[in-house]
Each structure stands twice: as structure tokens, then as C-alpha cells.
Amino acid sequence: MRYWKIALIGLVMALLVPASGFAQQAKFKIGCAIPLTGVFGRDGNLVKDAYTYWAETINAKGGITVKGKKYPVELLFFDDKSDKAESAKLVERLATLEKVDLILGGFGSDSVFAASVISEKYKYPMISGGASSNKLFERNFKYYFSTLGKATEEVRGCVEIVDILNPRPKTAAIIGSDILFTSLAAEGFKQYCKAKGVDVVYYELFPLSLDDYNSLLFKVKQKNPDILLVGSHLKVALNVMKALKEVDFTPKMVAFSYGPTVPDFIKSLGKDAEYVVAAAEWAPNLLYKDAVFGTAKELNEKYFKRFNRYPDYVEVASIGGALVQQWAIEKLGFTPPLGAADRVKLMEELHKMDVSTVYGKIKFGPDGANVEHPPVAVQVQSGRLATVFPKEAQEKPPVYPAKPWKERK
Amino acid sequence: MKPKAYVWPAIAFLLALFPLLQLEGYYYRVLSMIFLWVGLASAWNLTSGFTGYIDFGAVGYFGIGNYATALLMARGGVDFFPAVFTGGILSGAIALFIGRYTMKLRGAYFGIATLAFAEAAKQIVLESDRTFKMTLFEGSHGITLPIAHGEPFFYYTFLATAFLIVLTVYIINGHKFGYALKAIKEAEDSAELAGIDTQRCKVLVYALTSAMIGVLGGINAYWLTYISPNDVFSVIHTIQMIVMALLGGTGTVFGPVLGATMLSIANEVIGARFLYTYLLILGFIILFIVIFLPRGITGLISLKRVRK
Numbered sequence: 212m213r214y215w216k217i218a219l220i221g222l223v224m225a226l227l228v229p230a231s232g233f234a235q236q237a238k239f240k241i242g243c244a245i246p247l248t249g250v251f252g253r254d255g256n257l258v259k260d261a262y263t264y265w266a267e268t269i270n271a272k273g274g275i276t277v278k279g280k281k282y283p284v285e286l287l288f289f290d291d292k293s294d295k296a297e298s299a300k301l302v303e304r305l306a307t308l309e310k311v312d313l314i315l316g317g318f319g320s321d322s323v324f325a326a327s328v329i330s331e332k333y334k335y336p337m338i339s340g341g342a343s344s345n346k347l348f349e350r351n352f353k354y355y356f357s358t359l360g361k362a363t364e365e366v367r368g369c370v371e372i373v374d375i376l377n378p379r380p381k382t383a384a385i386i387g388s389d390i391l392f393t394s395l396a397a398e399g400f401k402q403y404c405k406a407k408g409v410d411v412v413y414y415e416l417f418p419l420s421l422d423d424y425n426s427l428l429f430k431v432k433q434k435n436p437d438i439l440l441v442g443s444h445l446k447v448a449l450n451v452m453k454a455l456k457e458v459d460f461t462p463k464m465v466a467f468s469y470g471p472t473v474p475d476f477i478k479s480l481g482k483d484a485e486y487v488v489a490a491a492e493w494a495p496n497l498l499y500k501d502a503v504f505g506t507a508k509e510l511n512e513k514y515f516k517r518f519n520r521y522p523d524y525v526e527v528a529s530i531g532g533a534l535v536q537q538w539a540i541e542k543l544g545f546t547p548p549l550g551a552a553d554r555v556k557l558m559e560e561l562h563k564m565d566v567s568t569v570y571g572k573i574k575f576g577p578d579g580a581n582v583e584h585p586p587v588a589v590q591v592q593s594g595r596l597a598t599v600f601p602k603e604a605q606e607k608p609p610v611y612p613a614k615p616w617k618e619r620k
Numbered sequence: 621m622k623p624k625a626y627v628w629p630a631i632a633f634l635l636a637l638f639p640l641l642q643l644e645g646y647y648y649r650v651l652s653m654i655f656l657w658v659g660l661a662s663a664w665n666l667t668s669g670f671t672g673y674i675d676f677g678a679v680g681y682f683g684i685g686n687y688a689t690a691l692l693m694a695r696g697g698v699d700f701f702p703a704v705f706t707g708g709i710l711s712g713a714i715a716l717f718i719g720r721y722t723m724k725l726r727g728a729y730f731g732i733a734t735l736a737f738a739e740a741a742k743q744i745v746l747e748s749d750r751t752f753k754m755t756l757f758e759g760s761h762g763i764t765l766p767i768a769h770g771e772p773f774f775y776y777t778f779l780a781t782a783f784l785i786v787l788t789v790y791i792i793n794g795h796k797f798g799y800a801l802k803a804i805k806e807a808e809d810s811a812e813l814a815g816i817d818t819q820r821c822k823v824l825v826y827a828l829t830s831a832m833i834g835v836l837g838g839i840n841a842y843w844l845t846y847i848s849p850n851d852v853f854s855v856i857h858t859i860q861m862i863v864m865a866l867l868g869g870t871g872t873v874f875g876p877v878l879g880a881t882m883l884s885i886a887n888e889v890i891g892a893r894f895l896y897t898y899l900l901i902l903g904f905i906i907l908f909i910v911i912f913l914p915r916g917i918t919g920l921i922s923l924k925r926v927r928k
Contacts, residue, residue: 248899290895295844295851300649304892307644321762324846328767333645346764346846389746389760390850416760418746419850 239275239284239540239547241266242305243315244326249293250419251319253445254525257473258318258341259288260518261526265533267517268503275537277546287311291322298322299329306333312549313540315533318525320344320362320391327355334551336558338536340528344391348578354558356575358528358535359492360584362392362468363399366490368586369440369466370403372600376611380437380463384413386427386451387442387468396442396468396490404440412436419447424454432460445470452480452487456616463612464488466588474520477591482620484591486613491587493524493570494598496606503534504569524587531570539564628790628874632783639772648771652843654884655778656836659785660857661864661876663832666789667825668862669870670798672805673723677734678861680741681711681830683853685837687745690763690847691756700768704838711834712827719826723819726808735855742853762848765841774843781839785832790873792825801825805871867909869916878917 243262246255266284273281291298305311314330316339317323323342330337331354343359373380383404387397394416404411413434417427439462441451448470470476471489495511504510514522539560545553565574572583588600590609599609668675688707692698722733745757792798800821803811812818841847868879890898913920
């Protein structure tokens with residue numbers, strides 16, 4: 212018994228030491244609990260890259276400039292394994308043990324839900340670019356912010372696009388996987404279809420663990436809707452596309468709430484990805500810019516040079532979040548280390564922010580959601596994403612209807 | 621292994637004094653999490669470790685406890701403690717019913733039936749609202765609970781619950797009932813012949829285990845303030861209970877306590893330092909223990925004693 216007690220005490224002692232060393236130079240220590248493994252592991256890694264890119268860009272210029280002096284930023288990431296309890300625990304760790312100056316939001320509504328309860332408790336503003344479920348904004352929280360719109364609103368562009376399609380679609384089928392974010396997207400599809408007078412002929416939410424997509428899509432095929440709208444994550448989107456091909460059904464348009472904008476989508480499907488439409492909150496050809504990252508197009512190219520892939524809108528939304536927080540700090544003239552009183556002021560300042568960034572306009576409503584977000588829809592054309600809606604930002608007109616599988620080479 | 625009876629209450633007492641140190645909130649959360657898993661692994665072990673009936677559906681009762689408590693609190697306006705208590709009773713009652721049928725199955729069939737039960741429970745919570753056009757479970761949208769208490773509250777609630785569960789297992793272990801359970805594991809038919817009502821014993825212990833897991837589920841819901849079916853019914857939870865019990869040593873009183881504590885701490889320590897490889901490291905540790913210590917950590921200790 213004695214050995215184990217000693218071993219246990221040893222382990223607990225090891226725990227007492229914070230993971231990151233104490234900085235010699237005055238730095239902004241910024242923490243983030245993010246899924247690097249588990250269901251959202253892939254998505255979480257994107258957000259990690261985004262924050263890394265932000266930090267590298269800022270540090271290349273010497274850091275955050277406060278009252279003429281520069282303070283570099285140091286990022287500290289923890290893996291929440293796509294698990295709520297883990298995420299909450301890690302944010303608690305960041306706030307109390309690591310004593311970080313600032314916290315950045317993670318990915319996935321479930322995890323962020325639990326994590327933001329902790330950041331609220333310790334009065335850390337948490338800006339997320341990867342969680343948008345409506346319920347996040349219904350808790351009267353003061354410290355939670357999102358650069359994305361609400362989940363039901365994000366898919367607006369994918370439905371409103373019917374106005375510029377010829378012939379105008381009359382019927383739609385809506386499917387979605389039955390987890391928070393994707394079911395909200397499906398709900399959003401339904402609301403906007405109703406508003407646009409598109410008849411919903413089929414509506415089904417299916418379990419995330421569904422294996423047999425073919426029979427699901429076969430049911431859709433029998434209803435023969437003009438368009439198919441899917442509440443999805445990347446994996447769901449890939450499965451739906453494969454099943455559509457196998458049951459040999461080509462809706463005139465297929466739109467996903469999330470998935471096709473992740474580079475893996477086109478890479479995995481190749482030519483089969485053609486004509487697919489997706490909701491986006493950002494596209495590289497939008498006329499957004501700021502003093503730090505330049506234009507949206509420049510960011511897109513530089514990001515490619517750094518990571519050998521183009522950024523997804525969630526990544527740019529995350530960069531936007533980090534940037535707004537940085538600007539608020541610069542404006543308030545806070546130097547590290549930040550105290551609790553500073554963070555209260557920071558929260559108040561964030562609520563007042565109304566800025567243009569490379570991600571677009573950011574202005575937080577009283578509930579923390581970004582009120583300024585355009586309903587962008589993109590389409591895969593010739594192997595790359597082209598913005599097709601709204602018309603002001605149109606890169607190319609939408610290709611409609613999609614070519615049936617048999618006629619594609 | 622038979623540690624002196626006062627060692628464990630003494631540890632629990634020291635842990636109860638821990639908040640006096642006024643440490644960072646993170647430690648309370650980590651310890652709360654360890655208590656939660658000590659409770660879950662111990663409760664799981666009471667049925668599966670003692671009788672040898674490997675329950676793959678334990679998370680079903682965790683989820684039921686979560687949802688019962690959340691619904692009572694969020695919709696019924698019930699206070700936390702009565703809500704958690706009701707959640708535990710409900711889990712136990714459901715287990716009493718389910719157990720009457722599943723406990724007649726043996727080996728892999730029992731495992732599959734319990735796994736199916738947990739998945740069915742998840743689907744009921746996910747689909748009922750849509751199927752019956754009502755607003756109760758809110759499907760995948762999950763349920764938000766009121767935010768009220770800080771760390772010491774949950775720290776003590778988890779500590780007391782885990783302590784009571786381990787105490788229950790300890791008492792049963794030395795009781796006639798415990799011997800009946802172990803007899804079932806060794807040779808069920810012989811136990812039956814010896815006059816043990818094996819079916820009754822199995823169903824009872826299953827219901828007791830499930831009620832404990834249900835109570836822990838209820839506390840978990842209030843602790844996290846937001847629950848959704850995919851999370852609280854996740855089969856990963858069951859697997860974690862099994863792994864922790866196996867690591868420590870199944871069928872013993874303190875094996876699961878050690879297993880849960882060590883795995884949780886290892887996860888904390890390694891996870892913070894090796895961002896991408898810690899799961900691999902943990903995997904190797906588990907693999908090592910399973911291969912070289914088939915009776916778990918407590919097995920190693922009792923082996924040493926024999927050698928002495």
C-alpha cells in the first residue's frame with residue numbers, strides 16, 4: 212500500500228505545476244480549450260491553426276501594441292477531446308491554475324456551452340468562431356461572444372438563393388443529423404423555406420451514428436424534391452454525397468450547412484463535389500479588410516502559404532474573434548498581466564465594439580451573437596469554391612440545375 | 621487486499637477538509653471529476669465485477685439520472701436534492717424492470733442486451749418529442765439547467781456520494797449478499813443448487829448499481845448545466861467505467877477506486893504536457909496493465925503480499 216500512496220502523492224504534486232513556464236518577458240498569455248481528438252478533432256485543429264496564425268502574425272510585428280509598447284502573445288492549447296466535462300475543466304484550469312490573461316473560444320456548441328459557464332464564472336470574455344447554436348445566446352451571459360451568427364440564421368443564404376435560380380425551385384427536402392448544431396441548421400432551412408414559399412416535402416433528422424445513408428437518401432429520392440438541404444458537419448456531408456451517387460439521385464441543388472467549405476470535402480470527393488452549395492460566413496473574394504491581415508484575398512493566400520491549404524470560414528471567424536479582443540485591449544491600454552477588473556472592462560468594451568475586419572463586420576448584440584453577418588452561399592465550381600450569393604458579392608453565377616450523375620464524366 | 625478499515629474513511633475525511641486550503645477552482649473540478657468516476661466505476665463493479673455479468677449499458681442509467689434531474693429542475697421547479705434522489709429511484713426502478721429480463725441472459729447475450737438498452741434509451745430521449753409532438757426532452761437540443769452553485773458545493777456532493785457508494789460496496793463485500801454474488805460469478809448453477817436465489821440477487825444488485833449511477837448522473841447534469849442525449853448516453857462513458865474498474869481490479873472493493881483515480885490523474889498530467897500523443901501514451905499504459913496485470917493494480921498488491 213505504501214508504494215501506491217507515495218506514487219499517488221507524487222502524481223498530485225506533478226499536477227500542482229502549471230503546464231507552461233512562467234514568462235520572463237511581459238507577455239499576453241492566452242489559453243484555449245479545443246477539441247483536437249474525438250468527433251470534432253478535425254474541426255478543432257482548424258481553429259487551432261487559425262489562432263496560431265493570428266498569434267504568429269501579431270508576434271511578427273512584435274506583439275500587441277499597448278501605449279506604444281509591444282507585448283508578444285503566447286498561446287496555450289489543451290485538448291478537450293470533444294467532451295463537455297473536459298472542456299469545462301480545462302477552462303477552469305486556464306482561469307485558475309495557468310492564470311492566463313485571456314481565453315479564446317473552442318469549437319462545437321456542446322463543448323463551448325459547458326466551457327462558457329466557467330468563463331462566465333471567472334469573468335473571462337470568451338469569443339468563439341466555431342459555435343453558434345441558438346441556445347448559447349439564451350442564457351443572459353455577459354462574457355460569451357460569437358463572431359458567427361446564430362445557427363438557424365447561418366443557412367439563410369442557402370435558401371434565399373432560390374430567388375436568383377432559374378427555374379425557381381418549388382420543393383425541398385430537408386435532412387440533418389440529430390445533434391444540436393445540425394438540427395438547428397435543419398430548423399433554419401425549414402423557416403427560410405417557409406418564408407420563401409418553398410414547399411418542404413420531406414423532413415427528417417437522423418442519428419449522427421447512422422450507417423445506412425443509402426436508404427435515407429432513397430426515401431428522399433422517392434419524394435423527388437427540386438432541392439436537398441442538409442444540416443451537416445463535414446462527415447455527414449461526405450456521407451450524403453456518396454449515398455446520393457449510389458442511389459443515383461441528383462437534386463437540382465444540394466446545399467449543406469457545414470462541410471463543403473472544409474478543404475477535405477473537395478479533396479475527398481473530387482469531381483463528385485461539383486455543384487454542391489454550402490453556407491458560409493466568409494469568402495475570400497468578399498471586400499473585407501483590416502490593417503493587420505490586409506484584404507480577405509491576401510489573408511487567403513498567406514494562409515495557404517503557411518498551412519498549405521485555404522482557410523475555412525470558421526477559421527477566419529476565429530481569427531476575427533481574436534483580433535477584436537486584441538483591439539479592445541489596445542484601446543483600453545491594458546498591459547499584462549490582466550486582472551479581474553480589467554476583464555470586466557474588456558467585456559464592456561467588447562459589447563461596444565463595431566469594427567470592420569478581414570472577416571467582415573463584427574458587432575455583438577446584447578446576447579453576444581454577431582449581428583453583422585451576411586448570408587453567404589458558395590458553390591463548388593470546377594474544383595473550387597465560388598461565391599454565388601448574395602448578388603453583391605457574387606463571383607460567378609450559380610450553376611443550376613446540377614448535371615445528373617450519369618451525364619458527368 | 622484488505623487495507624485497515626480506518627484508512628479509507630480517513631482519506632475521505634482529509635478530502636472533506638481539502639477546501640479549507642482555499643486552492644484554485646481547477647483542483648476542485650479535477651477532484652470532483654475523480655469522485656464522479658470513482659463512484660461510477662465502483663457502482664459498475666458492484667454488478668459486473670462481483671457477478672461477472674459485464675454490463676455494457678450502464679451509461680443508460682447515467683443518462684436517465686441526468687435527464688430525470690434536469691427535467692425535474694428545469695421544468696418542474698423541483699430542488700436539486702429531491703430531484704437527484706428521484707432520478708436515482710427512477711433509474712433503480714427501470715433497472716428492476718429491465719433486469720428481470722436481461723439478467724436471464726448470460727455472457728455475450730447479456731452484454732449485447734444491455735448495450736441495446738442504453739442505445740434505446742438514447743433514441744427515446746432523442747426522438748420522443750418529434751414522434752409524439754410534445755415538448756419534453758427537446759431531442760438533440762438538450763436541456764439547460766439553472767446555474768447556482770460554485771465548486772465546493774459539487775465537490776462535497778460528489779465526495780459524499782462516491783464515499784457512500786464505496787461504503788455500500790464495502791459492506792456488501794463482507795455480507796452474505798456479497799458472497800452470493802461472488803458465488804454467481806464462480807459457478808452460477810452450483811450457487812443455485814446451494815440454495816441461492818440467483819435471479820433475485822442479480823436483479824437486486826443490478827437495480828442498486830443503476831440507482832447509484834442514476835444519482836451520479838443527476839449531479840453531473842447540475843454540475844455541467846447543459847446536457848444533450850448524445851453526450852450523457854455516450855457509450856464512451858460505459859467504456860471508461862469498464863477500463864477504470866479493470867485497471868484497478870474488478871470484483872474488489874477498492875480496485876475501481878484506484879483505477880478511476882489513477883486514470884483520471886494520469887489523463888490530467890499527461891494530457892497537459894503531450895498535446896497530441898497523450899492518448900497514445902494512455903493507451904500504452906492501459907495495454908501494459910491489461911497484459912501484465914490481468915487482475916488489475918490491486919491484483920499486483922495482493923500478489924506482493926503473498927510473496928512476502
